[in-house]
Amino acid sequence: KAGVTQTPRYLIKTRGQQVTLSCSPISGHRSVSWYQQTPGQGLQFLFEYFSETQRNKGNFPGRFSGRQFSNSRSEMNVSTLELGDSALYLCASRIAGGADTQYFGPGTRLTVL
Amino acid sequence: QQQVKQSPQSLIVQKGGISIINCAYENTAFDYFPWYQQFPGKGPALLIAIRPDVSEKKEGRFTISFNKSAKQFSLHIMDSQPGDSATYFCAASRNGGYQKVTFGTGTKLQVIP
Numbered sequence: 001k002a003g004v005t006q007t008p009r010y011l012i013k014t015r016g017q018q019v020t021l022s023c024s025p026i027s028g029h030r031s032v033s034w035y036q037q038t039p040g041q042g043l044q045f046l047f048e049y050f051s052e053t054q055r056n057k058g059n060f061p062g063r064f065s066g067r068q069f070s071n072s073r074s075e076m077n078v079s080t081l082e083l084g085d086s087a088l089y090l091c092a093s094r095i096a097g098g099a100d101t102q103y104f105g106p107g108t109r110l111t112v113l
Numbered sequence: 114q115q116q117v118k119q120s121p122q123s124l125i126v127q128k129g130g131i132s133i134i135n136c137a138y139e140n141t142a143f144d145y146f147p148w149y150q151q152f153p154g155k156g157p158a159l160l161i162a163i164r165p166d167v168s169e170k171k172e173g174r175f176t177i178s179f180n181k182s183a184k185q186f187s188l189h190i191m192d193s194q195p196g197d198s199a200t201y202f203c204a205a206s207r208n209g210g211y212q213k214v215t216f217g218t219g220t221k222l223q224v225i226p
Contacts, residue, residue, distance in 0.1 A: 004156070033214070043157070043202060043216040056213050090156050101147065102214060104156030 001027055004093050004105035012111045018079040021108045025072050025093030031055075032074040033102065034066060037088040049074055050096065078110075086112045117205050119217025126224050132190040134220045136203035139184065143205040143215075148177065148188050151200045151219075160201070161188070193224045 005024045013019050025032050034046040045058040049068035068074045072093075078085055088109050092102040118137045126132045136146075144165055149157035163170045163177040163186065170177045176189040190197055203217040 035216075042218040045213045045215075048213065058213065092156075101159055101162065104149075104158065106154070106156050 004091055004103055006089075006091050006105040006108050008108060009106065010109045010111075012113060013081050014113050015081055015083060017081050018077065019081060019110060021076045021078075021089055021091075021110075023074045023076070023091030023093075023105060025074070025091075026103055029093035029095050029103070030072050031094045031096055031100070032068055032072065033092045033094075034074070034076050035090040035092065036060070037090055037107070038086075043090070046076070081112045083112050086110060117203060117215050117217045119203050119220060121220060122218070123221045124223070126190075126193045126222065128193065128195060128224055128226050130193050130224075132188075132193045132197065132222055132224070134188045134201055134203070134222070135185065136187065136205075136217050137183075137185045138205050138215075140205070140207075141184065142207050145206045146177070146179065146186050147204050147214075148175075149202045149204065149216075151202065157202055190222075193222075195224045195226055198222055198224050 007022045031050045033048040036044045046060055047054055047066050048056045052068045063079045066076045088107040090107045091105045094100040094102045120135050147162035148160045150160045151157040161172045161175050163179050165181050168179050174191045179186045200219045200221045202219050204214050206212050206214040
C-alpha cells in the first residue's frame with residue numbers, strides 16, 4: 001500500500017503571497033490532519049478533516065485553511081504569507097478519528113522570503 | 114492541560130548503551146501514547162505505542178514504560194545503534210471523536226560509535 005504523499009516537497013514563496021499544499025492519504029484512510037513543524041515550536045496541530053468536514057482545529061490564524069475532497073485527498077492553503085510561516089508542513093492520515101494510528105507523509109518544506 | 118512535556122531536548126549515547134527519553138502529561142483523559150521517530154528530511158514514523166491499561170510494552174529493542182499514577186511515560190532504546198540517531202517525539206491523545214494528538218517537543222538522539 002502506498003504511503004501518504006505530499007506535493008510539492010519544496011516551495012519558496014515571498015511574503016504576501018499565498019500557497020496551496022496537497023496531501024493524498026493512504027488508501028482507505030478517511031481522516032487527514034495537518035501539522036506545522038518548526039525547530040522552535042515542534043509539531044503543532046493545524047486541523048483535521050474527515051468526510052470533507054473539519055473536525056478539529058488548532059490555534060492558528062484564519063490565514064491557514066484547508067479542505068478535503070470526496071476521495072479523502074486534502075489541501076491546505078496559507079494566505080498572505082509571513083516570514084514566520086516558513087516550516088515543514090506535515091500531513092498525516094488515519095482510518096478514522098479517535099486514537100487510530102496516524103501515518104505521516106514526508107512533508108512540504110515551505111520557505112518564505 | 115493539553116501539554117506533553119518531553120525531556121531531554123538532546124541526548125548523546127554510546128553505541129550499545131541505553132537511551133532513555135521521558136514524557137509527562139497533565140490530561141488524565143489521554144488514553145493513547147505513541148512514540149514517533151523522525152529522520153532528517155522525512156516525516157515522523159510510528160515506533161511503538163501504549164495504552165494505559167498496561168505498564169510496559171516491548172518491541173524489539175524499544176520499550177515503553179508507563180506510570181499512570183505519575184502521569185509519565187518513557188521510551189527506552191536498548192543496545193542503541195548509530196542507525197537509531199534521529200529525533201523522537203512522544204505524543205498523547207484521547208479516544209473517541211476527533212481529539213487532536215498532542216506532541217512533545219522532541220528529543221534529538223545521537224548514538225556515537
